Amino acid sequence: MSSLSRELVFLILQFLDEEKFKESVHKLEQESGFFFNTKYFEEKALAGEWDEVEKYLSGFTKVDDNRYSMKIFFEIRKQKYLEALDRNDRAKAVEILAKDLKVFATFNEELYKEITQLLTLENFRENEQLSKYGDTKSARTIMHTELKKLIEANPLFREKLAFPSFKASRLRTLINQSLNWQHQLCKNPRPNPDIKTLFLDHSCSASNGARALTPV
Amino acid sequence: MSSLSRELVFLILQFLDEEKFKESVHKLEQESGFFFNTKYFEEKALAGEWDEVEKYLSGFTKVDDNRYSMKIFFEIRKQKYLEALDRNDRAKAVEILAKDLKVFATFNEELYKEITQLLTLENFRENEQLSKYGDTKSARTIMHTELKKLIEANPLFREKLAFPSFKASRLRTLINQSLNWQHQLCKNPRPNPDIKTLFLDHSCSASNGARALTPV
Amino acid sequence: MSSLSRELVFLILQFLDEEKFKESVHKLEQESGFFFNTKYFEEKALAGEWDEVEKYLSGFTKVDDNRYSMKIFFEIRKQKYLEALDRNDRAKAVEILAKDLKVFATFNEELYKEITQLLTLENFRENEQLSKYGDTKSARTIMHTELKKLIEANPLFREKLAFPSFKASRLRTLINQSLNWQHQLCKNPRPNPDIKTLFLDHSCSASNGARALTPV
Amino acid sequence: MSSLSRELVFLILQFLDEEKFKESVHKLEQESGFFFNTKYFEEKALAGEWDEVEKYLSGFTKVDDNRYSMKIFFEIRKQKYLEALDRNDRAKAVEILAKDLKVFATFNEELYKEITQLLTLENFRENEQLSKYGDTKSARTIMHTELKKLIEANPLFREKLAFPSFKASRLRTLINQSLNWQHQLCKNPRPNPDIKTLFLDHSCSASNGARALTPV
Ligand SMILES: [Zn+2]
Ligand SMILES: [Zn+2]
Ligand SMILES: [Zn+2]
Ligand SMILES: [Zn+2]
Numbered sequence: 001m002s003s004l005s006r007e008l009v010f011l012i013l014q015f016l017d018e019e020k021f022k023e024s025v026h027k028l029e030q031e032s033g034f035f036f037n038t039k040y041f042e043e044k045a046l047a048g049e050w051d052e053v054e055k056y057l058s059g060f061t062k063v064d065d066n067r068y069s070m071k072i073f074f075e076i077r078k079q080k081y082l083e084a085l086d087r088n089d090r091a092k093a094v095e096i097l098a099k100d101l102k103v104f105a106t107f108n109e110e111l112y113k114e115i116t117q118l119l120t121l122e123n124f125r126e127n128e129q130l131s132k133y134g135d136t137k138s139a140r141t142i143m144h145t146e147l148k149k150l151i152e153a154n155p156l157f158r159e160k161l162a163f164p165s166f167k168a169s170r171l172r173t174l175i176n177q178s179l180n181w182q183h184q185l186c187k188n189p190r191p192n193p194d195i196k197t198l199f200l201d202h203s204c205s206a207s208n209g210a211r212a213l214t215p216v
Numbered sequence: 217m218s219s220l221s222r223e224l225v226f227l228i229l230q231f232l233d234e235e236k237f238k239e240s241v242h243k244l245e246q247e248s249g250f251f252f253n254t255k256y257f258e259e260k261a262l263a264g265e266w267d268e269v270e271k272y273l274s275g276f277t278k279v280d281d282n283r284y285s286m287k288i289f290f291e292i293r294k295q296k297y298l299e300a301l302d303r304n305d306r307a308k309a310v311e312i313l314a315k316d317l318k319v320f321a322t323f324n325e326e327l328y329k330e331i332t333q334l335l336t337l338e339n340f341r342e343n344e345q346l347s348k349y350g351d352t353k354s355a356r357t358i359m360h361t362e363l364k365k366l367i368e369a370n371p372l373f374r375e376k377l378a379f380p381s382f383k384a385s386r387l388r389t390l391i392n393q394s395l396n397w398q399h400q401l402c403k404n405p406r407p408n409p410d411i412k413t414l415f416l417d418h419s420c421s422a423s424n425g426a427r428a429l430t431p432v
Numbered sequence: 433m434s435s436l437s438r439e440l441v442f443l444i445l446q447f448l449d450e451e452k453f454k455e456s457v458h459k460l461e462q463e464s465g466f467f468f469n470t471k472y473f474e475e476k477a478l479a480g481e482w483d484e485v486e487k488y489l490s491g492f493t494k495v496d497d498n499r500y501s502m503k504i505f506f507e508i509r510k511q512k513y514l515e516a517l518d519r520n521d522r523a524k525a526v527e528i529l530a531k532d533l534k535v536f537a538t539f540n541e542e543l544y545k546e547i548t549q550l551l552t553l554e555n556f557r558e559n560e561q562l563s564k565y566g567d568t569k570s571a572r573t574i575m576h577t578e579l580k581k582l583i584e585a586n587p588l589f590r591e592k593l594a595f596p597s598f599k600a601s602r603l604r605t606l607i608n609q610s611l612n613w614q615h616q617l618c619k620n621p622r623p624n625p626d627i628k629t630l631f632l633d634h635s636c637s638a639s640n641g642a643r644a645l646t647p648v
Numbered sequence: 649m650s651s652l653s654r655e656l657v658f659l660i661l662q663f664l665d666e667e668k669f670k671e672s673v674h675k676l677e678q679e680s681g682f683f684f685n686t687k688y689f690e691e692k693a694l695a696g697e698w699d700e701v702e703k704y705l706s707g708f709t710k711v712d713d714n715r716y717s718m719k720i721f722f723e724i725r726k727q728k729y730l731e732a733l734d735r736n737d738r739a740k741a742v743e744i745l746a747k748d749l750k751v752f753a754t755f756n757e758e759l760y761k762e763i764t765q766l767l768t769l770e771n772f773r774e775n776e777q778l779s780k781y782g783d784t785k786s787a788r789t790i791m792h793t794e795l796k797k798l799i800e801a802n803p804l805f806r807e808k809l810a811f812p813s814f815k816a817s818r819l820r821t822l823i824n825q826s827l828n829w830q831h832q833l834c835k836n837p838r839p840n841p842d843i844k845t846l847f848l849d850h851s852c853s854a855s856n857g858a859r860a861l862t863p864v
Contacts, residue, residue, distance in 0.1 A: 004432045007414040024244040031237040091739035120746045166415035177394035198223040199382035216220045307523035336530045436864045439846040453679040460672040598847035610825035630655040631814035648652045
C-alpha cells in the first residue's frame with residue numbers, strides 16, 4: 001500500500017471516530033494493522049474479552065513472530081486459563097490447555113507440564129509461584145502492565161502506537177476541496193453552486209437548482 | 217447526518233471493500249445502518265453464526281420495531297433453539313428459551329408454551345408441525361428464505377438493500393481532485409509537484425523535492 | 433413365601449440390625465418388601481438422596497399401583513425437579529422433566545405443561561402456587577410430611593409400617609435351641625459338649641475335644 | 649465376632665441367595681467382609697460400575713492397606729479416568745484426577761504427572777505406553793485380569809475367596825431343629841403339633857389348633 005493510501009486509512013479512522021462508529025474504528029485498526037490502539041486494547045484486556053483481545057492483536061502479530069509476541073500471547077492465555085480454574089470451570093480449563101496453551105509446549109515443555117499440573121490442585125494458589133495471585137481484577141491489571149511493556153518493546157508495534165497528528169475532520173476538508181476543484185472546472189460557474197452528490201462530478205450546467213455549495 | 221455525509225460513508229464502504237478490509241466493511245454497514253448487505257447476512261445465517269446475525273441486524277432494527285422485525289428475530293431464535301435441541305444440548309436450549317425467546321411470550325403465550333413443551337420430547341420432530349424439519353443445513357436454508365421475504369417486506373429496510381451505483385475507487389478520485397485543488401492554489405506551481413502527505417495541504421514553495429504528483 | 437419363612441426374614445433383619453450391618457438391613461427390607469422402615473425413608477428423603485429414596489420405595493410399590501403411589505412418586509420427582517431449578521442446573525431439570533416426570537403427563541397433561549413452564553422463569557417462585565416455597569431444607573420437610581400421609585393411607589403399605597414385636601437376638605436363641613436338639617440326639621452325650629461349627633450337625637462321638645457348649 | 653456368629657452370617661448369605669435377595673447378599677458380603685464374591689466383582693468391574701466396585705472393595709480393604717490394595721485401586725481409577733478421556737468428558741477426567749487419583753501422587757509423583765499430561769492429548773493413545781489401549785470393553789477385561797491377580801496375591805483376601813461348603817438350606821434345617829427342641833419340651837406333646845410362629849417358643853398346651861408341624 002502506498003504511503004498516501006496508508007494516510008487515507010488514517011483519515012478514515014479519524015472520520016469513523018468523529019462519527020462515533022466505534023467498532024468500525026477498531027475493526028479497521030485491526031484489519032489495516034496501521035495503528036494499535038493501546039487504550040482500546042487495555043479496555044478489552046481488563047474486561048477479560050479474550051476472543052476480542054486475541055483477534056485485535058492478530059492484526060499486528062502472530063504468536064511465533066518473535067519472543068515478545070510469544071510472551072504476549074502466553075500471558076493472555078495463561079490468565080484465561082487461571083480464571084477458568086478460579087471459577088472451577090475445569091472443562092474449559094482443559095480446553096484452553098489443549099487448544100490455546102499447547103503451542104507453547106514445544107518451546108518450554110517443563111513450563112507447560114507445570115501449568116497442566118495446576119488442574120489437580122484445589123486452588124492453584126497452592127503453587128508457590130502463584131501464591132500471590134489475588135482476585136481476577138487485580139490479576140488482569142498486573143497482566144496488562146506486563147503486556148504493555150512487551151508491546152512497547154516489540155519491534156512489530158514500533159511506530160504503530162501513536163496516532164499521527166493532523167487537524168480535525170481532515171477527510172471532510174479534502175472532500176470539500178475536491179468539490180471546489182469540480183466547480184472550478186465548470187464552464188459557466190454559478191456563484192452559489194448546487195452540490196447534490198459525491199457520487200458524480202458536479203457541473204453547473206447539469207444542475208437545474210441553485211443552492212449554495214454545502215460542505216460535507 | 218447530512219445527505220453528503222451519508223454518501224461519504226458509501227464512498228468509504230467502497231474503499232474498504234476494494235482494499236479487502238472485509239470485516240470493517242460489514243461493521244460500518246451495521247453501525248451506520250445505511251446498507252444492509254443481503255449476501256453477507258445470508259452467509260452468516262446459513263453458517264448459523266447467530267450472535268453475528270443478530271448483531272448485524274441490530275444496526276437496522278430492534279425486535280419490537282414492527283411485526284416484520286419481530287418475526288425476523290423469532291425465526292432466528294427458534295432456529296437456534298431447535299438446533300440446540302437437535303444436538304441434545306438441553307441446557308443451552310433452556311437458556312435460549314429463557315433469554316432469547318421469552319420476549320415473544322408476551323405477544324403469543326400459547327406459542328411460547330408450545331415451544332417450551334418441545335424440551336420434553338425425545339425428538340422435537342414428534343411435534344406434528346415440526347415433523348418435516350430435516351437436517352440443520354436444509355432447515356437453515358428454509359429459514360433464510362423466510363427471513364429474506366420478511367426483510368424485503370419490512371419498511372425499515374426499504375432502500376437499504378441496494379448499494380448505490382457509482383464508479384470504482386470514487387473516494388480516491390475525490391482525494392486526487394482535492395490535491396489538484398491544493399496545487400492549483402500554489403503561487404509558484406511547479407510542473408511536477410511533489411505530494412508527500414494528505415495530512416497537510418500541499419504547497420509548491422514548501423516542497424523541497426520535485427516528484428511528480430502521485431495519485432493516492 | 434410361607435408365613436414362617438416370612439418370619440425368618442424378620443429374625444434376620446433383627447440380627448443384621450444388632451450386628452450393625454446397616455445397609456444390609458435396608459437392602460433386605462427393600463428386597464423382601466416385608467417392612468417399610470419409615471425412619472430410614474425419612475432420613476433419605478430429608479437428605480435428598482433421590483435415587484435411594486426411589487429404589488427403596490420400589491421394593492413396595494410401583495408408580496402406577498394406585499393413586500397414592502402415583503402421588504408419592506410425583507411429589508418426590510417434583511421436589512427433585514424444583515431443586516435442580518433452584519441450583520440453576522437447567523440441564524438436569526430438563527432431564528428430570530423428560531425422564532422422571534413424563535409418566536405423569538398422561539394422567540394430567542395440564543399439570544405437566546405448567547411444570548415444564550417453570551423452566552422459563554428466572555425463579556420458579558414467580559409461579560403463584562410456588563411463591564411460598566422456602567429453602568431446600570424446609571421444602572423437603574414439607575414434602576416428607578406429605579409423603580408420610582400418603583404412605584399411611586396407601587393400602588400397599590398396610591401392616592408393613594410396624595416391625596413385629598419379639599425378644600432381642602431371637603435368631604441366636606433359635607440357633608442355640610437347634611444345637612441343644614443336636615446334642616440331645618447324641619448316643620453318649622458328654623456333660624460339656626463341644627460345638628465347633630454350625631455347618632454340620634454336632635455329635636458327641638465325633639468330637640474329640642471337650643469344651644462347653646458355647647452359645648452363638 | 650465369635651466363630652459361630654461368623655458362621656451364622658454364612659448361613660444367612662446362603663439363605664438370602666436361595667431366596668433371590670441378590671443385592672442383600674452382596675451388601676452383607678461387603679458389610680461383614682467375610683466373603684469376597686469374585687463373580688459379582690467381575691460383573692461390576694466389566695460393567696464399569698465404578699462406585700459399586702469401590703464400595704464393595706471397601707468392605708475388605710482400604711487403598712493404603714498394602715501395595716496390592718494400592719495397585720488395585722490405582723488400576724480401577726486409572727481405567728475410570730481413561731474412559732472419561734475417551735468419551736471426551738474432560739471435566740469428569742479432571743475431577744477423577746483431583747479426587748480419586750490424587751492419593752497416588754504422594755507415592756509416585758512422576759506417574760501422577762504423566763497421567764495428568766494425558767489430558768492435553770487429543771487421544772491418550774498418542775502416549776506410547778497406552779498406544780495399544782483398544783476399546784472400553786477389551787480394556788476392562790485386561791484390567792479385570794490384572795485385578796484378579798492382585799486380589800489373589802493380597803493377604804487381606806486370603807480365605808475370603810471361597811464360600812465354605814455346607815448343605816443347602818442349612819439355616820432352615822437349624823430352625824426346624826429348634827422347633828423340634830421346643831416341642832420336645834412340651835409337657836403334653838401332641839402328635840401333630842401346631843407351629844404358628846418363630847417369634848415365640850412353641851408350647852402344645854398354649855396351642856388351641858392341631859395342625860401338623862410345618863417346616864420353615
Ligand atoms: Zn459548478
Ligand atoms: Zn503546488
Ligand atoms: Zn452331643
Ligand atoms: Zn409341643
